[in-house]
Amino acid sequence: MELIIKPKNKWWQLDLKEIWVFRDLFYFFTWRDVKVKYKQTVVGALWAIFQPFIIMVIFTIFFGKLAKLPSDGIPYPVFVYTGLLFWTLFSTSLAQVSNSFIQNEKIVTKIYFPRIILPISSIITNIVDFVIASSILVGMMFFYHYTPSLTGLLLIPILLLMTVFSVLGIGLLFSSLNVKYRDVRFILPFFIQLLLFITPVIYPVSIVGEKYRWILGLNPMSGVIDAARAGILGTREIDWLLLGISAISMLVYCIIGYFYFKKVERYFADVI
């Protein structure tokens, strides 16, 4: 085994082999995050259900009943919960990914490992939450008599992957900026909160005219949530155009985020 350390690395190269070498560390980081998360809260795993559930109740009361937002004919609780499920995965992961390097500052400055392990492992914890929280959706679908379409079922893993990669793309950019610029951590919560309102979580995509709908697609989560509603609840055909645009924008964010991360990654220990 020979390792050569040089001033410049091939930053366009994704070193999957190296990540494989460090797979045990990857496993232990994920394991640590899951363990610590459920150890620190009294209710443990229940929290994963409790949080989106309460938000659903509140949104149903205020946006569904009082503000009477349209929901494409779907009962508002199911409608908003489907969106919230993916939104919660997206927003909490994004917040954690963006802080993943500064939170592990001590490790980053003392030990070498492929840095990308940190953001990825912090997403996985949230996927565990996602799986737990989806049990509520299954229950609600029974209650309201919804059956997913076959395409919808097949689409779930793809939607999940799209969410993960959107988080990774945007998160890598933020987490790298966060290492260098100390105010990013204060901007982030605000930014994520804003995103909630330009993502069709509490309202359907259909409130935007057909002509301008592609603009929503620039936000990868729009396509994901819209397709999740159509597919998982099996109410209508999936809007493939919107999903396609979202997939492309996801890819663009991934490329931007990854390249910026690769460019600055090796200097983390110097500036953190």
Added chain:
Amino acid sequence: MQSIIEVKNLGKKYKIGEQQRYLALRDTLTNIAKAPFSWFGKKVIGNNNEANIFWALQDLDFKVEEGEVLGIIGRNGAGKSTLLKILSQITPPTTGEIKLRGRVGSLLEVGTGFHPELTGRENIYLNGAILGMRKNEIEKKFDEIVEFAGIKKFLDTPVKRYSSGMYVRLAFAVAAHLEPDILIVDEVLAVGDVEFQKKCLGKMNEITTKAGRTVLFVSHNMEAIKNLCSRCLVLDKGKIIFDGETIEALSFYNNIQSDGKVNVNKGTYNKNRRGSGTLSFTDIQILNMDDVERNTFNVGETVKFKMSYEIYEKMEGLHVTVCFFSSKARDLLLTDMRYEVKKGIIKKGENGTLVLEVDLKTIRPGEYILYFWIGDKAAAKYGSAVNYDLLDDMVGPLIIKSDGVEKTTGVFTLNSKIV
């Protein structure tokens, strides 16, 4: 045969102030918005004003053969830690190239990544993985690690409930069972109580004498260097000034040390330099009574610390502290001298020089690490971290010799007589 480590023309440069500045994205964005072209120009032409550049390492060339135990010594700020960081791939070099032919394990700190909420057992796995051990490797050594740390009873207790001694023992135990081809160790033996330090040194000895293991070892503990290393590099201001046998290297090092210069490291990149940045030491000299800079003294002499400072922000009261630590046990504070040197409001831009005289009548021969602190009244009285500056072990140790019989045990002589 090929060398296991080859370092060619290695250099590392830092921009001064890269560390201290609070960089805000907001400011960077407004700057770009205000003057997009000048920002672009700066980027292209390079903002590398020579005065702002600090070479932490320069023109390093050396090879290490398989099985060799190489000591690296030098004052603080000489570049030892930077070298280890580059070798461990934590930070990239600016120039040159390194070839490593083997698996590298680096130990720049004990207990990296320990999580207080997790139990001892869980932390052994986590920390082992962070240090680069495979899961089955940890499993195989698990009992040995627990045995070495002596924490069997507390294995399932969260480490936040551990005493600091237990914590360190566990951390070192994990680290000591790391078995890479190349082991990089930075000053990690200076932890825990004396008894445990001995045990660690024993373990290090065992590791280094095992065939085929290459070790790079940085320490201020000259005894440890003497015992463990066959060859030493002496670094000074980022350059290798000596490369050869340990005994010769140590005497060479002692000679360059004795001019008593303190590296105040004004504003340069250095993790050891802590402080608020609102005031700072600008110069520290260690003098004998004839005002000659020295750092070797005989028992019974008087040492003078001449400390210059500058105030950058208005503050109230000025206090100074000088501490002696024994280099035998790094955490052992020997004495701490605190003085209030000024009362009332101190204006911005003020500077001055203080001289502290210390009588070395009761100290035993040995090496002592110094620690200089200056701060305002709030910092001295309430530990507020708003206005202070700290030079922590920025200089080679103060060496105390005795003209009579070398009594190297103990650190103090008490005034006593037989009646």
